Amino acid sequence: MMERTILLVEDNPDDEELTRMALESSNVANRIVVARDGVEALDMLFATGAYADRDMDALPEIVLLDLKLPKLNGLEVLERMRADDRTRLIPVVVLTSSSEEDDIAASYRLGANSYVRKPVEFERFIAAVRQLGIYWLLLNELPGPARF
Amino acid sequence: MGARRWHCGVVIRPVAGVGAETVRGAGIVSLPAPCAGWAGIGLTEAVVVDSGWLAVAVGGLLVLAVAVIVLLRAQAHLRAQLRTRTVRLGAANARLQVSEARYRSLFQNNHAVMLIIDPDGGEIVDANPAAESYYGWPRDVLCRMRIDEINTLSLPEVQAEMALARADQRNHFIFRHRRADGAICDVEVYSGPIAVGDRRLLYSIVHDITDRRQAERNLEAWQDLMQAIIQHDPSAVAVLDRELRYVYVSDRFAEDYRLPDRDLIGKSHYDVFPDIPERWREAHRRALAGEASRALEDSFVRTDGTIDWVRWECRPWHLAGGEIAGIVLYTEVITQRKQTELALRESGEQFRALVEGAPDAIYVQTDLRFAYLNRAALRLFGASAPDDLVGQPVMERFHPSVREAVRERIRNLNDARLEVPTLEEVYLRLDGSEVPVEVSAVPIVYDSKGGAVVFVRDITDRKRAQEALRALNAELEQRVAGRTAELQAANQELEAFAYSVSHDLRAPLRAMDGFSAALLAQYAGRLDARAEHYLDRIQKAAQRMGTLIEDLLDLSRVTRKEMAHERVNLSTMARDIVAELQARDPARAVDVTIADGAVIEGDRHLWRIVLWNLLENAWKFTAEQTQPRIEMGVEIRDGERVYFVRDNGVGFDMAYADKLFVPFQRLHAVDAFAGTGVGLVTVRRIVTRHGGRVWVDAVEGEGATFYFTTGDSV
Numbered sequence: 001m002m003e004r005t006i007l008l009v010e011d012n013p014d015d016e017e018l019t020r021m022a023l024e025s026s027n028v029a030n031r032i033v034v035a036r037d038g039v040e041a042l043d044m045l046f047a048t049g050a051y052a053d054r055d056m057d058a059l060p061e062i063v064l065l066d067l068k069l070p071k072l073n074g075l076e077v078l079e080r081m082r083a084d085d086r087t088r089l090i091p092v093v094v095l096t097s098s099s100e101e102d103d104i105a106a107s108y109r110l111g112a113n114s115y116v117r118k119p120v121e122f123e124r125f126i127a128a129v130r131q132l133g134i135y136w137l138l139l140n141e142l143p144g145p146a147r148f
Numbered sequence: 149m150g151a152r153r154w155h156c157g158v159v160i161r162p163v164a165g166v167g168a169e170t171v172r173g174a175g176i177v178s179l180p181a182p183c184a185g186w187a188g189i190g191l192t193e194a195v196v197v198d199s200g201w202l203a204v205a206v207g208g209l210l211v212l213a214v215a216v217i218v219l220l221r222a223q224a225h226l227r228a229q230l231r232t233r234t235v236r237l238g239a240a241n242a243r244l245q246v247s248e249a250r251y252r253s254l255f256q257n258n259h260a261v262m263l264i265i266d267p268d269g270g271e272i273v274d275a276n277p278a279a280e281s282y283y284g285w286p287r288d289v290l291c292r293m294r295i296d297e298i299n300t301l302s303l304p305e306v307q308a309e310m311a312l313a314r315a316d317q318r319n320h321f322i323f324r325h326r327r328a329d330g331a332i333c334d335v336e337v338y339s340g341p342i343a344v345g346d347r348r349l350l351y352s353i354v355h356d357i358t359d360r361r362q363a364e365r366n367l368e369a370w371q372d373l374m375q376a377i378i379q380h381d382p383s384a385v386a387v388l389d390r391e392l393r394y395v396y397v398s399d400r401f402a403e404d405y406r407l408p409d410r411d412l413i414g415k416s417h418y419d420v421f422p423d424i425p426e427r428w429r430e431a432h433r434r435a436l437a438g439e440a441s442r443a444l445e446d447s448f449v450r451t452d453g454t455i456d457w458v459r460w461e462c463r464p465w466h467l468a469g470g471e472i473a474g475i476v477l478y479t480e481v482i483t484q485r486k487q488t489e490l491a492l493r494e495s496g497e498q499f500r501a502l503v504e505g506a507p508d509a510i511y512v513q514t515d516l517r518f519a520y521l522n523r524a525a526l527r528l529f530g531a532s533a534p535d536d537l538v539g540q541p542v543m544e545r546f547h548p549s550v551r552e553a554v555r556e557r558i559r560n561l562n563d564a565r566l567e568v569p570t571l572e573e574v575y576l577r578l579d580g581s582e583v584p585v586e587v588s589a590v591p592i593v594y595d596s597k598g599g600a601v602v603f604v605r606d607i608t609d610r611k612r613a614q615e616a617l618r619a620l621n622a623e624l625e626q627r628v629a630g631r632t633a634e635l636q637a638a639n640q641e642l643e644a645f646a647y648s649v650s651h652d653l654r655a656p657l658r659a660m661d662g663f664s665a666a667l668l669a670q671y672a673g674r675l676d677a678r679a680e681h682y683l684d685r686i687q688k689a690a691q692r693m694g695t696l697i698e699d700l701l702d703l704s705r706v707t708r709k710e711m712a713h714e715r716v717n718l719s720t721m722a723r724d725i726v727a728e729l730q731a732r733d734p735a736r737a738v739d740v741t742i743a744d745g746a747v748i749e750g751d752r753h754l755w756r757i758v759l760w761n762l763l764e765n766a767w768k769f770t771a772e773q774t775q776p777r778i779e780m781g782v783e784i785r786d787g788e789r790v791y792f793v794r795d796n797g798v799g800f801d802m803a804y805a806d807k808l809f810v811p812f813q814r815l816h817a818v819d820a821f822a823g824t825g826v827g828l829v830t831v832r833r834i835v836t837r838h839g840g841r842v843w844v845d846a847v848e849g850e851g852a853t854f855y856f857t858t859g860d861s862v
Contacts, residue, residue, distance in 0.1 A: 118658060
């Protein structure tokens with residue numbers, strides 16, 4: 001995982017594919033790793049459980065995090081990430097259907113870098129993702145040596 | 149001069165005309181009474197012994213010598229005559245001597261002061277020993293004095309008086325005489341003419357009346373004093389004589405009986421008061437007969453018809469001898485006092501009636517005992533008559549638990565005169581049952597004793613009602629708590645539901661739209677027009693449902709969300725929304741007017757939903773207008789601020805107005821105007837939550853105006 005990887009935490013395969021399509025259409029060619037629930041996402045991030053043998057140095061460049069997830073929800077995942085030095089600085093974009101103010105407020109409070117509401121209209125979703133790709137993956141440099 | 153004789157001061161006129169001055173007392177002429185016939189000679193031919201008059205005397209002696217010679221010649225003839233006459237004279241002389249001695253003794257030994265005065269010049273011719281001792285001058289000095297040296301009147305005045313006496317026109321005089329010691333004495337003088345030879349002198353008998361005059365003056369002073377005392381007596385006093393004529397009257401008397409003429413003295417009481425009642429005349433008669441009478445209250449009718457009340461006393465007054473001299477009337481007009489008394493009694497009766505008839509119990513407490521109870525109080529305590537309680541200790545009527553507090557309160561009332569504000573208490577009826585009451589008390593003086601008047605209200609019914617109310621409240625609270633719990637549970641469910649809708653319901657729509665878009669993009673050219681049309685329809689439907697879900701979430705949020713209370717500027721907010729609508733639809737040109745200063749209290753977020761919906765509607769429904777106009781403003785209706793959003797769009801038939809605010813009701817076909825039919829429902833819910841109202845006025849084809857109030861008081 002030496003290339004820059006994107007961790008997509010998403011339980012809905014439709015949304016997963018649509019996100020891939022949106023990323024592709026905005027020329028984001030990075031490898032996308034998908035976690036189907038909150039627990040799997042944390043296992044992948046911290047090399048625990050089924051991912052215990054993963055190289056801990058290989059961390060994703062960015063996490064696209066849905067909020068409503070089986071087992072552990074997105075906000076809990078975010079909280080754990082921000083509580084751990086290894087993942088504290090990984091950019092997290094909350095990518096969700098929810099337009100609840102509470103969700104938006106909680107996300108930013110827990111340290112999300114951005115909050116993108118997935119619109120029903122695919123064209124607008126593409127527009128939103130396109131902006132993300134440009135901003136985080138092409139221009140931003142993360143401090144430290146840690147790279148996937 | 150051995151023997152005492154009548155002496156008269158003689159004025160010797162200087163023969164040789166030496167000086168004009170009068171020489172008094174220069175010589176004494178002896179006038180032996182038997183030689184009364186010679187008195188003329190004696191008085192005209194005065195013997196001068198003064199050495200200054202020696203020349204004159206020598207001349208006189210020469211004349212005498214000639215006379216002696218003449219006399220000696222006639223001696224023989226005379227001697228014979230003398231003998232015969234001597235015999236006769238001897239007898240006469242003896243008679244005269246007896247008479248003279250008698251008169252002299254009368255003059256000399258009289259205790260009355262006597263003076264012989266020459267009325268012409270006022271010279272004192274003789275004075276008796278009583279005069280000497282009275283005036284304090286010896287006789288010889290007195291006989292050299294003139295009467296005006298004694299009388300305080302001037303000489304001409306005295307002479308005028310003496311002229312009266314000499315003419316016997318008046319004999320009785322009151323003078324003031326001066327004595328040697330300088331004292332001035334009041335004297336009564338009896339004066340009359342007396343012939344001495346051919347001279348007419350005056351004799352005066354003088355009585356000192358100083359003491360009498362002093363007594364008279366004292367009497368006058370006493371009378372003046374009495375007059376003054378009575379005149380200024382603050383009560384109405386009249387002293388009448390036996391004929392009931394005023395002797396003394398106090399000013400107050402004239403004042404009280406409105407007598408304009410203050411000068412009543414001497415007038416008859418019955419003339420002044422002609423219609424004096426018979427019972428008073430009777431009292432006067434009794435007083436004249438020696439019997440005093442009086443009345444503490446008596447009325448009389450004045451001439452103007454008004455009735456006055458008097459207190460009077462009528463008693464006789466006596467002369468020193470005990471004889472009744474008249475009557476004294478003491479009177480006092482007490483009309484005012486009487487009226488006050490009557491008014492007081494009347495108001496007392498009124499108050500008693502008020503208190504007796506009062507629906508609340510009222511009692512008076514003195515010395516910790518009942519002094520008075522009204523009917524309601526008797527009822528309250530279950531007494532059948534006042535005697536059941538009057539005189540009984542009030543403390544027995546208090547519930548034992550409050551007696552100490554009550555005792556303290558009564559101390560405050562009776563001693564410190566502090567009012568007792570209304571408070572609740574429990575009384576005991578005579579049968580021992582309890583009665584809840586509301587009590588207040590104020591200190592009063594009753595029968596000259598410090599005490600309190602206590603107002604008591606039976607609050608049994610109120611207590612019962614309060615109890616019932618409390619029970620009802622408790623039940624209600626319980627019910628509310630139950631309902632609240634139910635509501636909270638329902639709310640939580642709704643919350644969960646909304647969350648689920650928010651997240652999960654939209655995902656399939658995204659898939660429908662997204663994959664349709666993918667198909668259209670990736671298979672372009674390989675799909676015929678119909679296929680593309682269907683894909684387009686799928687996308688539109690998915691998007692519409694997305695909007696619907698969005699609106700429903702908004703609606704549910706309106707209910708779920710806790711409201712903030714902040715200042716919201718609707719004017720600014722409306723401008724922002726219009727700007728957003730314009731940005732979304734840059735091609736449109738709408739004439740938008742927004743009134744300034746529409747500032748209200750409420751939840752900013754919710755009001756934004758309201759304005760968004762109304763303005764978006766207006767924006768939407770004016771799409772087909774050639775000159776679209778949208779106006780947001782405020783007007784005052786019935787004292788209330790009414791906001792409105794007006795457009796000149798398609799409007800609608802008011803027959804359907806009631807459907808506007810029902811969820812999912814639309815007045816236009818979906819194709820004509822986008823919309824879910826939830827927006828206005830949300831608007832109404834927000835406005836209602838703020839305490840306002842919303843309504844609409846529209847004409848189909850001409851536009852619509854949405855009105856709303858904000859629940860703010862103007």
